[in-house]
Amino acid sequence: MKNHCFVAAKILFISVSFSLRAQVVTIDQALKLGRENAQIYFDSYMDDIGDALSYSAVSHWVHSAQARPRWGFELGGRVSFMLIPRKVRHFSFDSARYTNLRLISGDDEVPTLFGPDKSSARIGYSVTYQTPQGSITENGQIQAPSGFDLERAFSGHVLPAGFLQFDLGVLRNVELKLRFAPNFGRKEFRTLAFGAGVLHSLSDYASEKAEFPVDLGIFLGYMFTQNSWALAPSDIQKSSGSALQVRSNIATFTMVAERELGRFSIYGAAGLDFLFTEATLKGTYEYSLSAFYNEIFTDPLDSQSRRGFLHAEAGAVLKLSFLHISAGYSFQRFSSFQAGVSIPWNPK
Numbered sequence: 001m002k003n004h005c006f007v008a009a010k011i012l013f014i015s016v017s018f019s020l021r022a023q024v025v026t027i028d029q030a031l032k033l034g035r036e037n038a039q040i041y042f043d044s045y046m047d048d049i050g051d052a053l054s055y056s057a058v059s060h061w062v063h064s065a066q067a068r069p070r071w072g073f074e075l076g077g078r079v080s081f082m083l084i085p086r087k088v089r090h091f092s093f094d095s096a097r098y099t100n101l102r103l104i105s106g107d108d109e110v111p112t113l114f115g116p117d118k119s120s121a122r123i124g125y126s127v128t129y130q131t132p133q134g135s136i137t138e139n140g141q142i143q144a145p146s147g148f149d150l151e152r153a154f155s156g157h158v159l160p161a162g163f164l165q166f167d168l169g170v171l172r173n174v175e176l177k178l179r180f181a182p183n184f185g186r187k188e189f190r191t192l193a194f195g196a197g198v199l200h201s202l203s204d205y206a207s208e209k210a211e212f213p214v215d216l217g218i219f220l221g222y223m224f225t226q227n228s229w230a231l232a233p234s235d236i237q238k239s240s241g242s243a244l245q246v247r248s249n250i251a252t253f254t255m256v257a258e259r260e261l262g263r264f265s266i267y268g269a270a271g272l273d274f275l276f277t278e279a280t281l282k283g284t285y286e287y288s289l290s291a292f293y294n295e296i297f298t299d300p301l302d303s304q305s306r307r308g309f310l311h312a313e314a315g316a317v318l319k320l321s322f323l324h325i326s327a328g329y330s331f332q333r334f335s336s337f338q339a340g341v342s343i344p345w346n347p348k
Helices: 002-017 027-033 035-046 049-058 150-154
Strands: 073-083 090-092 101-105 109-111 122-131 134-143 158-171 174-185 189-201 215-230 243-261 264-282 284-288 294-298 301-319 324-331 336-345
Touching: 027 035, 027 122, 027 134, 027 284, 027 301, 035 264, 035 301, 049 073, 049 158, 049 189, 049 215, 049 243, 049 264, 049 301, 073 324, 158 189, 158 336, 174 215, 189 243, 215 264, 301 336
Parallel strands: none
Antiparallel strands: 073 158, 073 336, 090 109, 101 122, 122 134, 158 174, 174 189, 189 215, 215 243, 243 264, 264 301, 284 294, 301 324, 324 336
């Protein structure tokens, strides 16, 4: 059973990522702008990226307000496609925010991590380093660091995600949910995600005389994600395996309502999510300033964010005796479409 689940997880992930033709990114070149300038640039390069990845991970946890009966379970897979707007794929390079940087040529709209793999912008710099031999001023220019190009990677401005999900009734009106995306990927991009949550049905608490048009439930969940992008080989990388890594911890609270219509059911959900995201440029980098002095950076750039956001979604489920087919749409800052197929089983 474990091997079958592992194979199913791999097939699910590949079905989402089969057309990823992502390019490696070049954000490490920002280190040539000087440590402080590089950190400011990195914050803009990663702004909203952690939010988008978190939205993708916590969307569509529930499509029913009813907990499964004790020891009843449902096993299936879900895929979602999140729409990424242009403002998340680019940011404006403002030289006033930096020290001794200027735009030499090209467009001042430069790529974020989700942006194109090429930029026309060239950034000039003049950075002074303090060395044992005295001050050294380095002058030069770089091409604006590239993104991994969502449009080329997936033939559109969407961020795909795929999960295996297992739902198990453990107590009366209580259901445990487990979600998992295996550590698969290609050389350019790898992802890992897992989470757990509890759904509690509320309808049984209503008076027998009260007639509610819908079933109600509460869901509490937690999700961890880790995504990494490879870096293009460069003259400043000293260690192998240099990468850009984004880790997210997300807690979610959701109220869900469901109405059954024969074999179909429709549902709506709304809630609040809290996330902590950390993006890190991993690896060791060496920048030669002279024949006598090299500047060495280890895991040099780090950007953290703590945010809360609202989410809402609606969808429908076709419930056959041996198969459940679901589809939904989320209404949030980054909207997404979802589809899922699962196999239910209830004890007799």
